[in-house]
Amino acid sequence: MMTTTDLVLDALRSLHGASAWKLESLRSLRHERYYVGKAQETARAVEKLDCEATVYVDSGEGEARTRGECAVKLADGASGAEIGAALSRALVAAAGARNPWFPLAEPSGAGRSLEASGFEALEPGAALEGLRSALYRHDGEGGAAINSLELFLSRKERRVVNSAGVDVSWTSWAGHLEFVVNAGAGHEQVELWTERAFAEPDAEGLAALVRDRLAAVRDRLSAMPTPDCAGLPLVLSGELAGEVYSYFQANLSAQAAYEKRAAFGVGDDTGAPGDGDAIEFTALGALRHAVGGAPYDQDGYPLGELRCVEAGRVKTLIAPLRYARYLGMAPSGALGLFTLAGGRSTAAELRAADHLEVVDFSDFFVNPTGGEFGGEIRLGFLVRDGRRVAVTGGSVTGSMVANRGRLRLSRELGEKARSLSPELCVLPVVSVAAAG
Amino acid sequence: MPECGSSRFLAEREARLKAAVDAAGQRFDYLSVLGTDSSGISFAATPRERRVADSRWSERGFVFRAQKDGRVVEYAASSLPDGDLAAFIAGKLEGLLASAPDARRYAPIPDEPAEASWRSSYGRDPFAEDPERVLGILEDARKAVAEASGEVVFSAARAEFMRVSKLFISARRTLSQSFVWGQAYLVGVARRGEATKTAHQSFSGLKGLELLDELGAKAASIAAEASALLGAGAIEPGEYEVILTPDIAGLLAHEAFGHGVEMDMFVKGRARAAEYLGKSVASSIVDMYDGARGVDECGTYLFDDEGVLATRTRVIDKGILAAGLSDLQSALALGSTPTGNGRREAFDHKAYARMTNTYFAPGEHRYEDMVASVRHGWLLEKMSSGMEDPKSWGIQLVVSLAREIRDGAFTGRVAGPVVCSGYVPDVLGAIDMVSSDFELSGSGYCGKGHKEFVKVSAGGPYLKTRMRLG
Numbered sequence: 001m002m003t004t005t006d007l008v009l010d011a012l013r014s015l016h017g018a019s020a021w022k023l024e025s026l027r028s029l030r031h032e033r034y035y036v037g038k039a040q041e042t043a044r045a046v047e048k049l050d051c052e053a054t055v056y057v058d059s060g061e062g063e064a065r066t067r068g069e070c071a072v073k074l075a076d077g078a079s080g081a082e083i084g085a086a087l088s089r090a091l092v093a094a095a096g097a098r099n100p101w102f103p104l105a106e107p108s109g110a111g112r113s114l115e116a117s118g119f120e121a122l123e124p125g126a127a128l129e130g131l132r133s134a135l136y137r138h139d140g141e142g143g144a145a146i147n148s149l150e151l152f153l154s155r156k157e158r159r160v161v162n163s164a165g166v167d168v169s170w171t172s173w174a175g176h177l178e179f180v181v182n183a184g185a186g187h188e189q190v191e192l193w194t195e196r197a198f199a200e201p202d203a204e205g206l207a208a209l210v211r212d213r214l215a216a217v218r219d220r221l222s223a224m225p226t227p228d229c230a231g232l233p234l235v236l237s238g239e240l241a242g243e244v245y246s247y248f249q250a251n252l253s254a255q256a257a258y259e260k261r262a263a264f265g266v267g268d269d270t271g272a273p274g275d276g277d278a279i280e281f282t283a284l285g286a287l288r289h290a291v292g293g294a295p296y297d298q299d300g301y302p303l304g305e306l307r308c309v310e311a312g313r314v315k316t317l318i319a320p321l322r323y324a325r326y327l328g329m330a331p332s333g334a335l336g337l338f339t340l341a342g343g344r345s346t347a348a349e350l351r352a353a354d355h356l357e358v359v360d361f362s363d364f365f366v367n368p369t370g371g372e373f374g375g376e377i378r379l380g381f382l383v384r385d386g387r388r389v390a391v392t393g394g395s396v397t398g399s400m401v402a403n404r405g406r407l408r409l410s411r412e413l414g415e416k417a418r419s420l421s422p423e424l425c426v427l428p429v430v431s432v433a434a435a436g
Numbered sequence: 437m438p439e440c441g442s443s444r445f446l447a448e449r450e451a452r453l454k455a456a457v458d459a460a461g462q463r464f465d466y467l468s469v470l471g472t473d474s475s476g477i478s479f480a481a482t483p484r485e486r487r488v489a490d491s492r493w494s495e496r497g498f499v500f501r502a503q504k505d506g507r508v509v510e511y512a513a514s515s516l517p518d519g520d521l522a523a524f525i526a527g528k529l530e531g532l533l534a535s536a537p538d539a540r541r542y543a544p545i546p547d548e549p550a551e552a553s554w555r556s557s558y559g560r561d562p563f564a565e566d567p568e569r570v571l572g573i574l575e576d577a578r579k580a581v582a583e584a585s586g587e588v589v590f591s592a593a594r595a596e597f598m599r600v601s602k603l604f605i606s607a608r609r610t611l612s613q614s615f616v617w618g619q620a621y622l623v624g625v626a627r628r629g630e631a632t633k634t635a636h637q638s639f640s641g642l643k644g645l646e647l648l649d650e651l652g653a654k655a656a657s658i659a660a661e662a663s664a665l666l667g668a669g670a671i672e673p674g675e676y677e678v679i680l681t682p683d684i685a686g687l688l689a690h691e692a693f694g695h696g697v698e699m700d701m702f703v704k705g706r707a708r709a710a711e712y713l714g715k716s717v718a719s720s721i722v723d724m725y726d727g728a729r730g731v732d733e734c735g736t737y738l739f740d741d742e743g744v745l746a747t748r749t750r751v752i753d754k755g756i757l758a759a760g761l762s763d764l765q766s767a768l769a770l771g772s773t774p775t776g777n778g779r780r781e782a783f784d785h786k787a788y789a790r791m792t793n794t795y796f797a798p799g800e801h802r803y804e805d806m807v808a809s810v811r812h813g814w815l816l817e818k819m820s821s822g823m824e825d826p827k828s829w830g831i832q833l834v835v836s837l838a839r840e841i842r843d844g845a846f847t848g849r850v851a852g853p854v855v856c857s858g859y860v861p862d863v864l865g866a867i868d869m870v871s872s873d874f875e876l877s878g879s880g881y882c883g884k885g886h887k888e889f890v891k892v893s894a895g896g897p898y899l900k901t902r903m904r905l906g
Binding site for chain 2: 004030032033034036039040041042043044045046047048049050052068069070071072073075076077092093094095096097098099100125147148176178180182187189190191193195258259260261263326361362363365367369370371372374375376378393394395396397401404431432433434435436
């Protein structure tokens with residue numbers, strides 16, 4: 001019996017009027033567990049196929065050549081008639097788009113295979129039980145406890161096929177967990193929320209994450225309202241630092257450059273004229289710990305690594321096929337992960353001076369276009385005159401533009417959702433609103 | 437006005453699903469299925485590109501829910517197998533029950549008889565229109581933003597239309613609904629030196645192509661706003677008198693109380709609101725509602741994703757916290773009545789207690805009088821993001837544009853972005869003026885934490901209160 005993917009491929013191969021086409025499919029098997037306290041609330045399982053066909057229609061010649069496109073979603077189990085109707089609709093829409101022409105990916109042996117996840121050798125139910133057990137290992141320590149936990153584990157089979165002859169596929173695992181820890185009782189009770197994506201069955205790492213969050217929520221319980229912190233630099237670590245570094249990733253995008261939204265272009269100095277650490281940024285297709293890793297991008301273009309910023313100066317941009325063509329540069333594929341080199345000081349050295357370190361915001365934001373960042377403080381530590389005090393409330397605002405060239409990075413690196421990057425950063429130019 | 441067509445796909449499978457639920461239901465205390473068949477189209481015009489694609493909200497699939505000896509499990513799939521569907525589904529659900537022997541035992545899921553159907557109406561059909569013509573409308577709107585200011589370096593117009601169809605079947609209930617919603621955005625990015633600022637305007641409703649008629653009138657104000665933001669400074673941190681536009685009032689309603697009264701939070705002991713039912717939480721001139729019934733916006737429907745008919749909940753009644761918003765499982769756990777707020781991001785996601793259309797009721801004041809009453813404060817004008825803290829009742833609102841008011845008049849000074857924070861009862865308790873205006877906005881989406889995104893709307897009148905700004 002033909003699968004939906006096979007049916008769509010057959011329809012694309014016999015489609016009249018298309019200059020080119022592409023098919024992306026994703027088959028997911030997902031297991032979910034939900035807990036309130038230690039008790040399981042419910043269990044769920046999901047089996048799902050997502051299938052998207054893109055049809056391209058060219059017109060004109062030479063410099064005036066254009067390419068329009070339309071991507072349509074084909075439901076799992078769609079009939080031949082439904083597939084035909086969707087592709088006909090896509091042809092009409094693509095013919096009306098007429099963008100500057102760009103090529104499709106060509107077959108290449110350059111794609112790196114993903115290292116098989118440790119989950120591949122485990123039965124999903126047993127893997128989830130192992131993770132659950134690790135996550136609850138430190139539950140209750142010091143009077144802090146897990147309030148609730150959601151645990152997801154997905155096996156994903158992806159395939160990209162196009163009319164130029166690309167036919168690539170790969171398998172990956174995506175784990176996701178979300179938990180709330182609390183401490184105290186009655187009106188004095190406080191909580192902290194945490195989420196984490198993971199690609200490996202790293203039970204010890206997840207147990208340590210919960211242990212650290214239990215300690216943090218105990219700190220929040222005893223935190224004082226954030227006082228006036230005028231003049232103090234802001235220290236961020238872990239995923240919050242990762243969000244700051246993502247500003248560079250967003251502005252090293254060829255699409256942002258093409259649309260004239262990027263903060264810097266090829267040849268620009270990301271650090272001038274400050275005395276911060278020089279940016280050394282390398283874009284990557286895969287990192288063993290990161291869920292978003294892939295050997296190919298959505299075009300089926302092979303992903304490797306690309307040194308984008310050296311000694312603070314932008315050498316090149318992350319350029320999927322389309323925007324590489326538009327900007328006249330070599331394509332890199334849509335590299336979604338990155339490494340950022342460490343700075344010249346250790347984390348301990350950077351933490352030695354007076355500062356405000358925020359470890360938990362209500363919702364930390366970094367605007368990739370304007371560079372503004374900020375959030376309400378749920379938990380921070382004020383280090384002043386040799387004393388370290390937990391604080392809560394108030395807010396921080398700042399701008400990556402104002403901190404350009406002044407960002408300090410720790411020598412030590414740590415794993416983040418989308419990067420391997422300095423564990424800690426220091427932003428010297430910020431405004432802190434004290435808690436009321 | 438034309439009516440939204442119903443799903444032929446779901447209609448063709450209704451009898452088979454009903455038979456499977458009846459047959460497999462013999463092996464459980466309760467069995468239901470929700471089928472979805474929702475398709476949509478999105479359009480985008482940027483300076484040198486135009487794109488058409490199916491909407492990310494498009495979905496088709498089924499989720500089966502079973503209860504046995506109190507335990508509740510779910511199996512979701514994007515297609516149904518040939519052959520004995522009842523045996524297949526029963527096997528999957530029994531496997532899940534076997535994997536959860538110690539799962540929580542809930543009271544029996546109620547299954548009162550009900551048969552109902554709803555199809556929305558809209559103006560012009562976005563799915564029948566020539567895509568090139570839609571792109572042309574967006575391109576004209578985008579160009580109008582770009583041409584309105586020499587400082588605009590990038591502009592974009594986007595639109596998205598969804599036709600949502602759902603079918604719910606249990607032993608005693610058969611419910612179906614089909615409706616259309618639309619949303620659009622107009623964006624301008626301005627640059628001066630190293631400063632880059634973005635302004636935007638969103639549009640939404642249970643509307644078809646007629647939604648795009650609203651874009652052109654906003655182009656000049658978006659360009660002006662982006663240019664104004666280039667000169668925006670930071671606010672001196674502190675507590676101020678603030679006037680919230682309906683957009684920001686909606687954000688306050690959504691973040692301050694909406695999330696805090698989602699009753700799955702009560703089950704987990706995460707919501708301070710649980711202790712305040714029947715008690716004062718706001719000024720006596722404040723009424724707040726949530727409901728998929730009663731208003732027409734992107735959070736409107738006939739029944740939720742657990743087969744519970746939609747209601748309208750008066751959350752705050754003259755300053756008193758009156759009721760929460762409940763999904764089915766939370767209501768079973770709490771012994772309360774579900775309010776039709778059990779919603780899923782898609783068929784393959786779990787149902788949670790979620791908001792629908794959340795808003796403050798209008799009052800009696802005039803906006804002009806509210807501005808005139810401010811000694812030194814800010815008009816908070818454009819939503820950027822928000823986050824709740826239901827346990828501590830803290831709130832974070834981020835607005836992209838604030839305008840200074842001194843002695844009852846605007847000074848011309850603007851600031852942005854501004855982080856607004858406070859203790860929820862303090863912020864709501866300080867509301868001393870509520871305008872007679874009423875606007876809802878349903879663009880974007882709402883997440884539970886940082887996932888489980890669903891369409892909602894929020895809004896209300898202008899509100900005057902006090903908040904900490906930074």
